[in-house]
Amino acid sequence: MVRSTYPDVEIQAVSVYDYLFGDLDESRLDATALIDGTSGAETTYRQLIAQIDLFAGALAARGVGVGTRVGVLCPNIPAFATVFHGILRAGATATTVNSLYTADEIANQLTDAEAEWLITVSPLLAGAEAAAAKVGIDADHLIVLDGAEGHPSLRDLLGEGRTAPEVSFDPAEHLAVLPYSSGTTGRPKGVMLTHRNLVANVSQCRSTISLADGDRVLAVLPFFHIYGMTVLLNFALRQRAALVTMPKFDLTEFLRVVAEHRTTWVFIAPPIAVALAKHPLIDQYDLSSITVIFSGAAPLDGALASAVATRLDCTVCQGYGMTETSPVTHAIPAARDDVDRSSVGMLISNTEARLIDPETGADVTVPGDGASEPGELLIRGPQVMKGYLNRPDATAEMLDADGWLHTGDVATVTHDGIFRIVDRLKELIKYKGYQVAPAVLEAVLLEHPSIADAAVIGAQDEDGQEVPKAFVVRQADADLDADAVMAHVAAHVAPHEKVRQVEFIDAIPKSASGKILRKDLRAR
Incomplete structure (x- = not known):
């Protein structure tokens, strides 16, 4: 050790x-806590803490507290700090969602996390609304930070002037966040991280x-x-x-x-x-x-x-x-x-x-x-x-x-x-720092009628960076090229999950129990 x-x-x-x-x-x-790199607008620590407290108060007034899970679908803007820490300040748990996710992927995470609220911004609203509708999150539980008709906005919530709630929980046991990870393999799973x-x-x-x-x-x-x-x-x-x-x-x-x-x-x-x-x-x-x-x-x-x-x-x-x-x-x-x-x-x-x-x-x-x-x-x-x-x-x-x-x-x-x-x-692939689970891409590949079998591993590109590579077995007499394979996957996954390389082979190597032998594919 x-x-x-x-x-x-x-x-x-x-x-x-x-x-x-x-x-x-x-x-x-x-002192300055946040600077909006796009506009140059600055937020001091005093302002940030005040906004966090006001947001926590507004959430608490709506019944959000210990045991509530709130999805956050938002790019890096100063308001992210306000809502993220406001959720935690209210005693709720934040499940942060990849901004590149499709509506189905957003919905899957919200369902798995048992989220009752979702926070987003107007550029991501279409996917957020579709996901919210799919999982049963009402319009008044879908907060659009920069404002959208029929939804609460950050300005509205902060403007209520509510006091942050008194909350009590054990920091060693209470979940602060539920980010999603594939671990070492498989589909993304909610990682339970406590305040401690x-x-x-x-x-x-x-x-x-x-x-x-x-x-x-x-x-x-x-x-x-x-x-x-x-x-x-x-x-x-x-x-x-x-x-x-x-x-x-x-x-x-x-x-x-x-x-x-x-x-x-x-x-x-x-x-x-x-x-x-x-x-x-x-x-x-x-x-x-x-x-x-x-x-x-x-x-x-x-x-x-x-x-x-x-x-x-x-x-x-x-x-x-x-x-x-x-x-x-x-x-x-x-x-x-x-x-x-x-x-x-x-x-x-x-x-x-x-x-x-x-x-x-x-x-x-x-x-x-x-x-x-x-x-x-x-x-x-x-x-x-x-x-x-x-x-x-x-x-x-x-x-x-x-x-x-x-x-x-x-x-x-x-x-x-x-x-x-x-x-x-x-088995996990790290593409530009994002996790890509081979099993997810393999499932998408196998939906294509011209693909008989498939496996995905991480391979090196010309810059030495890891990218998802698909090994594909065509159906007999199928007319299928690499571009068609990549286009099929791209239509069903987030941009970072796209297949970037394709190799056609006669059979996917597997163990006696049917497990894909990725080591054999990497050795090719």
């Missing part, structure tokens, strides 16, 4: 709201990630994703930084916002690193304000990290985690120039890890020098989820009786506690 080299930190037994804002110094209340989980992970990050008061942080990573939720929406605010929001990634706009708002920390996923290393547009903008670029959500190649660091004259770090761990478990400290940038760094405070042989379950020995043999990475700490919502079977597969979370990722560890992810046991 490997323990974090950092001292344990105290995990306060408080709600997320009290932890983030309860001890905010009077002198910091008028989220408070713990922010507390743990503070000793490793040196983001501080006065920094300006680019928030382009979606808040609905656990990385954006914890590291930006919670951690950056706890550090009293200013969050500069971007509703979606567009390279030109990204560069303009960084240059204009002089952001100092930029949290990214690896595809953005590819652009920063290679795109000619980079040279047209003053990016000298950037001190640290921190990558997560998918593996970052060491050479790519070095290329970005050299081109922008900044520090590039990466970390590791999962939705099931709130998410951060490992990080490279910005000040540690000696840590290999292709590694995921070291364990954060209060975290333990084991590497086990996938075949025997025996622990891999940590050597006195150099790196260990590979083994499946297991994690234990206060950031580990309570379990999957209504899925005791899936929970038991992922989380053992001793509290060890089986990540499905294969890692090595050095004698001085530096971890490197080298392979994966899990």
Whole structure:
């Protein structure tokens, strides 16, 4: 077993709201908390807290409280912070929905999460209304932040001037959020994260990630994703930084916002690193304000990290985690120039890890020098989820009786506690940081009348990034090409779930029990 080299930190037994804002110094209340990257409009900490309290009061007046689940379908705009923390402040549970989801995918999540309310914005209203109708959420329970006829708006709710409710719950047991994750395989499942989980992970990050008061942080990573939720929406605010929001990634706009708002920390996923290393547009903008670029959500190649660091004259770090761990478990400290940038760094405070042989379950020995043999990475700490919502079977597969979370990722560890992810046991594909479950795409493929069988794995594109690749067996005499396969899938899934590569084969390799042998497909 490997323990974090950092001292344990105290995990306060408080709600997320009290932890983030309860001890905010009077002198910091008028500092900037949020900047709308598009318009430049600023929100102070004083204004943000007031809006959170008013929103919580308006929800409470409508019966929202402990036990209520509220869906949030919204891009990164300053109002997201108000409604997200307002939901938690009211004692309810937020289930954040991918802004790219189709109406059916939104409905599936709302149904599974047993959400009674949905919050969205007018550009996403068509999908939100269709999903709400499908699951039985009435128009008065569908809040449209920027206003739409027949629905409550944020202005309406804040304008009621209601006092935030007094709520009581056990932070270690009460669910703060229900993000959705595929875990190591299968369809997305609701990850039960408590107030303690989220408070713990922010507390743990503070000793490793040196983001501080006065920094300006680019928030382009979606808040609905656990990385954006914890590291930006919670951690950056706890550090009293200013969050500069971007509703979606567009390279030109990204560069303009960084240059204009002089952001100092930029949290990214690896595809953005590819652009920063290679795109000619980079040279047209003053990016000298950037001190640290921190990558997560998918593996970052060491050479790519070095290329970005050299081109922008900044520090590039990466970390590791999962939705099931709130998410951060490992990080490279910005000040540690000696840590290999292709590694995921070291364990954060209060975290333990084991590497086990996938075949025997025996622990891999940590050597006195150099790196260990590979083994499946297991994690234990206060950031580990309570379990999957209504899925005791899936929970038991992922989380053992001793509290060890089986990540499905294969890692090595050095004698001085530096971890490197080298392979994966899990079937999950990470496309631009988004989870893509092969089983979901395989089901869509098999609906095509010209496809006899299919399997999906993660494959590398020309930039070394993972993309979904389909292996397809045609029906006898079927006239089917790769473009038709990709178009069929694209018509039924969110953009990040599209199949990007197709290979036709004679048969899908399977075990005696009928399980797809993905390892054989990866070996082709």
